[in-house]
Amino acid sequence: MSEYYQTRYTFDKGRKRVWEAIAEHLQRFVNKDSDHVLDLGAGYCDFINNIKAQKKYAIDLNPLASQFCDKNVEFSCASIDNLIVLQDKSIDVLFASNLLEHLDDTELIAAINEFNRILKCGSRVILMQPNYRYAYKEYFDDYTHKKVFTHISLCDFFQAHGYKAINIYPKFLPFSLKSWLPKSYFLTKIYLYSPYKPFAKQMLLVFRKESW
Numbered sequence: 001m002s003e004y005y006q007t008r009y010t011f012d013k014g015r016k017r018v019w020e021a022i023a024e025h026l027q028r029f030v031n032k033d034s035d036h037v038l039d040l041g042a043g044y045c046d047f048i049n050n051i052k053a054q055k056k057y058a059i060d061l062n063p064l065a066s067q068f069c070d071k072n073v074e075f076s077c078a079s080i081d082n083l084i085v086l087q088d089k090s091i092d093v094l095f096a097s098n099l100l101e102h103l104d105d106t107e108l109i110a111a112i113n114e115f116n117r118i119l120k121c122g123s124r125v126i127l128m129q130p131n132y133r134y135a136y137k138e139y140f141d142d143y144t145h146k147k148v149f150t151h152i153s154l155c156d157f158f159q160a161h162g163y164k165a166i167n168i169y170p171k172f173l174p175f176s177l178k179s180w181l182p183k184s185y186f187l188t189k190i191y192l193y194s195p196y197k198p199f200a201k202q203m204l205l206v207f208r209k210e211s212w
Contacts, residue, residue: 014183015046021188022173023050026095029124029167029206035092038118040080041099044068053093059083081110086118094119097128098202100154101139104146112161116209125163125207128172129154135175135201151203163207171200 023046030037032052039048042058045068056073058065059080066075076085080103094115103111115125132139133150149157151170159165173191191197 015044017185018183018188019046020050021185021192023047024189025192026126027052029126030093036090037093037095038086038091039073040083040094040096041102042069042075043097045070045073045075047095047097048073051095057086057091059085081107081114083114083118088117089120091118092120092123093126094123095126098130100127101129101145101147101149108147108157112157116162119209121209123209124166125158125209127154127203127205127207129203129205130175131170131201131203134171138175138201151205154203154205158205158207162210164210165205166208167204167206169204171197171202172204173197173202174199175201 026047030051030053033054035053036055036057037048037051037053038057038059039045039051040059042048042060042065043062045058045065048056048058049068049070058069058073058075059078060066060075061077061079063077066077069075078085080099100108100111119125129149130139131151132148139145139148151168155165155168
């Protein structure tokens with residue numbers, strides 16, 4: 001895990017400005033006064049630090065991720081397929097960025113079972129993922145990628161497990177924040193609201209958990 005942070009996932013202080021804009025863009029899916037929000041595979045905690053919510057949780061397999069959490073974020077070191085630190089039906093919004101492609105089929109099924117356990121009926125799942133349809137050339141430049149997803153296959157997977165797609169954006173962001181020059185809050189805001197998205201190879205999918 002430490003080797004991955006030193007190569008593919010190195011820290012860049014400029015990412016905070018970009019994620020501030022992304023979190024503001026996604027705030028419409030989160031009730032700041034009542035929702036309990038989980039950032040799964042939180043990494044540098046960019047999303048959870050910037051989103052507004054009543055209660056905020058961050059979980060990552062790397063214990064060093066805790067040092068990036070703001071004081072109002074409750075951090076736990078845990079595996080995605082064993083979220084025992086969270087109670088049943090305790091989460092209103094689950095967010096994950098560039099996470100599910102790192103799981104094999106067995107891990108993916110274990111993860112969705114945990115999602116079904118911790119999420120309330122009517123809760124939301126917000127996923128940002130590289131979209132293989134547009135990122136096939138660089139998809140496996142990351143040596144930890146195990147699973148291929150497009151906006152269609154990922155949507156079908158979640159629908160098959162009791163979720164309804166409420167927003168699907170096949171092109172949302174560039175493949176990597178490393179490609180953003182300069183890293184600007186205002187330029188990111190403009191990009192997110194623009195109908196024209198050059199270099200966009202990541203998708204955004206938002207689901208609602210139905211009765212299961």
